[in-house]
Amino acid sequence: MAKISIFAEPSFPANIDKIVEHLNRMPHYIKFRAGDMPILFAGGLINQVEADDQLPPELKAATEKDLRAILFTQRAYSDNYFYHSVGNRVIISLSDWPYLTNMPINNGIVYFIANIIAHQVNNDFRHKKTTGCIYDFKVKKRAIDLGMRNAFVCPDCLQRIFTSKLTQNQLQYLHDLRFILNDLGSASKWNEDIVDYWENSELEEVREEQEQLDDLINVADFIPDDDTYNYIDITNTTMKDLLKSYVYLMDPNLSIVNKGPALEQFAKHFFGIIKGWKLEETNHLLPDCEIDLIWDIVGGPEKLKERIKCDLIFMECKNLKSAVTARHISHFAANLITHKIRTGIFISSGGITGYNPMNWKSASKGAYKLIIDLHKSNGTAIIPFVGEDIEAVKNGANLAELLEKKCMRLHMV
Ligand SMILES: [Zn+2]
Numbered sequence: 082m083a084k085i086s087i088f089a090e091p092s093f094p095a096n097i098d099k100i101v102e103h104l105n106r107m108p109h110y111i112k113f114r115a116g117d118m119p120i121l122f123a124g125g126l127i128n129q130v131e132a133d134d135q136l137p138p139e140l141k142a143a144t145e146k147d148l149r150a151i152l153f154t155q156r157a158y159s160d161n162y163f164y165h166s167v168g169n170r171v172i173i174s175l176s177d178w179p180y181l182t183n184m185p186i187n188n189g190i191v192y193f194i195a196n197i198i199a200h201q202v203n204n205d206f207r208h209k210k211t212t213g214c215i216y217d218f219k220v221k222k223r224a225i226d227l228g229m230r231n232a233f234v235c236p237d238c239l240q241r242i243f244t245s246k247l248t249q250n251q252l253q254y255l256h257d258l259r260f261i262l263n264d265l266g267s268a269s270k271w272n273e274d275i276v277d278y279w280e281n282s283e284l285e286e287v288r289e290e291q292e293q294l295d296d297l298i299n300v301a302d303f304i305p306d307d308d309t310y311n312y313i314d315i316t317n318t319t320m321k322d323l324l325k326s327y328v329y330l331m332d333p334n335l336s337i338v339n340k341g342p343a344l345e346q347f348a349k350h351f352f353g354i355i356k357g358w359k360l361e362e363t364n365h366l367l368p369d370c371e372i373d374l375i376w377d378i379v380g381g382p383e384k385l386k387e388r389i390k391c392d393l394i395f396m397e398c399k400n401l402k403s404a405v406t407a408r409h410i411s412h413f414a415a416n417l418i419t420h421k422i423r424t425g426i427f428i429s430s431g432g433i434t435g436y437n438p439m440n441w442k443s444a445s446k447g448a449y450k451l452i453i454d455l456h457k458s459n460g461t462a463i464i465p466f467v468g469e470d471i472e473a474v475k476n477g478a479n480l481a482e483l484l485e486k487k488c489m490r491l492h493m494v
Pocket residue numbers: 208212214215216217234235236237238239
């Protein structure tokens with residue numbers, strides 16, 4: 082796993098530990114680490130080589146294998162540049178910050194982390210003029226202000242990136258860059274400190290999780306009868322399990338902590354009615370990873386298997402009141418890509434942002450746009466499965482056929 086270590090001089094007025102903590106909570110490939118060795122640059126102005134020479138040899142040794150070691154100082158470079166690098170080490174000067182922008186300096190830290198990652202994705206080009214794009218050279222240092230507020234990759238640079246041959250690693254850095262820029266832009270547009278922004282959004286998520294069970298999938302009257310399922314060969318035991326897990330899902334005494342597992346339990350029996358699908362022990366297969374359910378579909382319906390193009394399928398169950406966002410999808414996608422699984426099913430009782438099953442061709446926003454983008458960029462297929470789909474099956478739709486149709490549509494966009 083690629084690592085980026087971040088250091089700052091002791092007097093540096095930023096909250097590196099918090100920044101690292103939150104970056105690591107995002108869906109990410111790159112692992113961030115707050116450097117625990119003190120750095121201090123002697124003298125007034127610094128320059129590239131001398132500054133690097135002053136770094137302790139232990140620090141260089143400890144960060145040798147990192148993708149990057151980023152070191153922040155408030156001292157100015159003699160050439161007044163923002164940064165210089167030696168090897169994998171980048172020393173970034175945020176001197177005279179208040180004269181450049183009124184943005185909190187934490188945002189500046191995150192901006193430069195994004196900037197360094199952007200150059201790992203593609204290092205062919207810099208804008209000489211200020212455009213606000215992350216690939217701006219920033220001849221005028223005040224351009225940093227617009228850079229943080231915009232936090233974007235301009236259309237020309239996007240095209241350059243997507244038409245270049247990206248390695249698997251570069252695809253992963255691009256994935257991380259997207260999340261970091263999205264959050265940085267959202268905070269900076271309102272002059273909000275990025276750390277506060279992260280802490281507040283987390284509170285919001287906790288509130289969301291605490292919403293009542295009432296607004297979950299409206300399946301109170303969902304008592305499947307044998308007729309509904311007569312297209313598939315199910316044993317009485319499966320039906321009994323399905324009913325049992327359904328009763329569990331609808332238990333009004335269900336605590337917030339158990340809401341997720343309840344949907345997982347339900348999905349286990351619901352998808353278990355597909356003839357030939359076999360549930361795998363998740364802990365046994367992937368001790369390091371939090372995949373809700375893994376199905377071995379080798380013995381399953383032939384046509385569906387052809388569409389899925391994989392022997393295993395990962396399944397994620399989210400039982401939130403509101404629709405899942407790109408953040409959730411991305412986390413799941415990371416697990417699929419890392420384990421080389423082509424297709425996953427994302428079950429969300431509260432829906433998926435931007436998802437319109439009637440119009441697959443014009444996904445323009447939200448989590449669904451990410452699903453389409455992921456499929457276009459590396460073939461990863463995430464099949465959305467929402468409350469309405471459970472309803473459809475309840476009303477007689479064939480579950481295997483429904484999945485097959487969803488795969489087909491996704492492959493067509
Ligand atoms: Zn650009």
